[in-house]
Amino acid sequence: MRILHIVPSIALVYGGPSQMVRGLCAWQALAGAQVTILTTNLNGDRGEAPLDVPVDHGVQEEGYEIHYFPCIPIHRYKVSLQLLVWLLRHGKDYDIAHIHALFSPISTLAAIICRYIGLPYWLRPLGTLDPMDLKKKRFLKGFYGWLLERGNIAGAAALHFTSEEEARVSKRFGTKTPEVVIPVGVRLPDRLPARTHPKLSSVFRSPAPPARMDDPEISGGKSRAELEPTQSQEIPLLLYMSRIAPKKGLDLLLPALEALAQEGVPFRFVLAGSNPQDPVYEQTIDELILRSPWLRDRTQITGFISGQRKQEILGNADVFVLPSYYENFGLAVAESMAAGFPVVISRGVHIWPTVARAEAGWISDRDQETLTVVLREALTHPQLRKERGKNARQCAAKNYRWSDIARHTLKAYHQSIQEQRRASRSK
Numbered sequence: 001m002r003i004l005h006i007v008p009s010i011a012l013v014y015g016g017p018s019q020m021v022r023g024l025c026a027w028q029a030l031a032g033a034q035v036t037i038l039t040t041n042l043n044g045d046r047g048e049a050p051l052d053v054p055v056d057h058g059v060q061e062e063g064y065e066i067h068y069f070p071c072i073p074i075h076r077y078k079v080s081l082q083l084l085v086w087l088l089r090h091g092k093d094y095d096i097a098h099i100h101a102l103f104s105p106i107s108t109l110a111a112i113i114c115r116y117i118g119l120p121y122w123l124r125p126l127g128t129l130d131p132m133d134l135k136k137k138r139f140l141k142g143f144y145g146w147l148l149e150r151g152n153i154a155g156a157a158a159l160h161f162t163s164e165e166e167a168r169v170s171k172r173f174g175t176k177t178p179e180v181v182i183p184v185g186v187r188l189p190d191r192l193p194a195r196t197h198p199k200l201s202s203v204f205r206s207p208a209p210p211a212r213m214d215d216p217e218i219s220g221g222k223s224r225a226e227l228e229p230t231q232s233q234e235i236p237l238l239l240y241m242s243r244i245a246p247k248k249g250l251d252l253l254l255p256a257l258e259a260l261a262q263e264g265v266p267f268r269f270v271l272a273g274s275n276p277q278d279p280v281y282e283q284t285i286d287e288l289i290l291r292s293p294w295l296r297d298r299t300q301i302t303g304f305i306s307g308q309r310k311q312e313i314l315g316n317a318d319v320f321v322l323p324s325y326y327e328n329f330g331l332a333v334a335e336s337m338a339a340g341f342p343v344v345i346s347r348g349v350h351i352w353p354t355v356a357r358a359e360a361g362w363i364s365d366r367d368q369e370t371l372t373v374v375l376r377e378a379l380t381h382p383q384l385r386k387e388r389g390k391n392a393r394q395c396a397a398k399n400y401r402w403s404d405i406a407r408h409t410l411k412a413y414h415q416s417i418q419e420q421r422r423a424s425r426s427k
Contacts, residue, residue, distance in 0.1 A: 001410060002034045002093065004119075006110045007100040008078040009042040009071075011051055012306060013276050015243050016331030017126045020184045021100055022062075027185065027406035029063030036094070037064065038087060040071035040080045040106070044276045055082075079105045087113050096157070096413050097121040102128045102149050103141060111152035120420045122180075122413075123153060124160040127328030129170035132247075132348075145173050153177050157416035162329040165350035178419070180412050183351070185402035186334045234266070236318035236379050241272040241305070241332045244282040249323035249346060249366065254288055254295065256372040260379065261294035267379050269295065270313060274304040314339040318385060319378045323364060323371050324348045337361075338396040342388035344378050346371070358395035361388055 005025055010018045025035045036058070041050040051068065058065040069083040087110055091097065097114050101107045102125050114121040127133055134141050150173035153159065159179045161167040167181050238257075242248055257269060271289070275282045289295050305313060320336035320343040327349040334351070336343050343361035345352055352363050364374040378385060 001032075001413060002095045003028060003036070003413065004087075004091065004094040004097040005035065005037045005100065006083075006087070006097055006107065007037065007039050008104045008106045010037065010039050010066075011043045012304070013044050013048070013274075016184075016329075017100070020331060023185055023187070023402055024406065024409065025064040026062040027402040028410060030403075031406045031410055033410060035064035037066045038083050038110075039066065039068060040078060040083065041068045042071040042073060042078055045073060046276060046279070048276065074105075077105050084109050084113060088117065091117045091119045094119060096417055098124065098160070098409075098413075100124045101126050102152075103144060108144075108148050108152060111155070112148075115152075115155045118424075120157040120417055121155075122158045122160045122416065123156045124162075125166075125170060125328070127166065127326065129172070130166070130326050130328065131169060131171060132326040134171060145171075149173060150175060157420050158412070163350035163354075165353065166328040169350075178416070182405060182408050182412065183400055184329050184331055184334060185405040186331070186338045186396060186400045188338045188397055188401060235268055236266070236382070236385070237268045237270060237316055238375075238379065239270045239272065239313065239317035239320050239336070240322065241270075241310075241313070241320065241336070242322055242324075242330075244271075244273045244275040244285055245278065246281060247325050247327070249325055249348070249371075250285055252323050252346075252366070252368045252371050253321060254285075254292070255368050256375055258292055258294045259368075259372050260376055261298065263376075265376060265379055267298065269299045270302060270317070271299060272302040272305050272310075272313060317341055319344060319375075320361075321375065322346070322349055323366065325366055326350075334396055334400045337392035338400065340389050340393040342378065342385055342392050344371075344374055354395065354399060355392075358391050358398075359388055360392035360395045 005021055007018060007021050010021055021037065025037060029035045041053050041055055043049060043051045053059065053068045055068050055070050058067045067086065069080045069086065072079045083106060091114060097119050099107050099110055099121055102123065111121060111123065153172055154175040154177060156177050159177050161170065161179060161181050162183050164181055167179055240253065260267065286301060289299050289301065314336065317336070318341055320333065320341060322330055322333055323346040325348045330345065330349045330351055333343050333345055333349060337360055343355060344364060345355060345361065346364050346366045348366050355361050356363050362374040362378050364371045
């Protein structure tokens with residue numbers, strides 16, 4: 001099967017939704033498919049230098065091919081005429097296209113071209129059809145949706161949702177398109193990483209006042225390993241690892257943590273993430289922590305993390321927290337579960353029913369009071385954390401294993417292709 005994935009950007013700066021495409025493509029290729037990604041060299045929305053990648057030929061990576069194209073960013077919108085021309089010329093060479101993101105000119109126009117050349121396509125909304133997300137720029141999105149995306153949704157072979165809850169709440173602009181629910185996958189290590197307190201001085205520093213770990217001016221400060229050995233092992237490490245954005249519920253989390261600190265609940269807090277698209281909000285969160293007498297001495301702000309640094313943090317966390325107002329999946333939630341520790345998430349994180357059924361963590365309402373209660377239990381019951389961490393690992397292995405997800409998507413692609421062919425013959 002020849003599969004074409006189309007995504008506005010796969011730069012790390014755009015976080016989990018874009019990175020998921022790489023994982024899916026690698027495992028689809030491993031399952032025997034011929035996989036190509038069409039994307040741009042965009043590396044941020046505020047004048048950042050583009051990715052240092054060739055734009056005149058394809059790049060081989062983990063069994064699949066990536067074609068990068070120059071991008072013309074217009075504010076946060078992405079346009080690439082070269083990408084669209086390539087699709088128009090070569091799209092017929094493929095069996096199906098999988099388009100990631102709506103309300104982006106690249107994705108929108110790509111869907112229109114797929115219909116024009118007769119290429120079946122899936123649309124993956126990435127949460128953009130959630131009513132809470134549609135409230136942002138409501139009139140613009142309403143106009144864009146009814147004028148452009150409605151036809152794209154109606155013409156799609158399927159809408160790809162990553163959770164049952166996302167499928168349930170998403171708006172379709174009056175269309176009745178087939179849907180598939182296939183979650184995002186994660187890499188499951190063969191064995192859980194050992195806790196490495198003595199090796200964390202490069203990762204966990206506790207300057208006072210708190211500062212960003214990616215600040216080159218910072219040196220020194222105590223690591224978690226440099227605390228009293230018994231103290232460091234007894235104090236649970238709470239990890240937030242996601243984009244720093246208003247939808248993520250940080251306005252609920254920080255007051256909840258302040259309340260727990262005032263009660264004397266022991267914990268260390270790692271805030272891992274960034275938001276190049278909204279640095280003002282990111283700075284606001286930093287300053288709130290800086291001004292808090294209850295948080296500044298127990299918080300480490302790392303900025304964006306990846307690679308070995310990320311694995312070290314995952315290997316030493318005790319509880320993960322993400323109290324989002326809405327979240328179509330939550331890749332970091334699944335990654336934390338795969339690493340073997342429990343999660344505290346809100347009912348806005350759409351995989352919460354799966355987590356609840358597996359007893360893989362704690363579920364909070366989207367309010368400060370409930371979040372405080374749930375965090376208190378998670379942070380003060382080490383045996384319960386251990387039990388739910390084991391459940392979390394089993395849940396991730398059962399639901400989010402990439403090899404299973406790749407096979408599932410390939411089977412669903414085949415069904416979509418057959419259905420479209422039958423529909424074409426009946427016309």
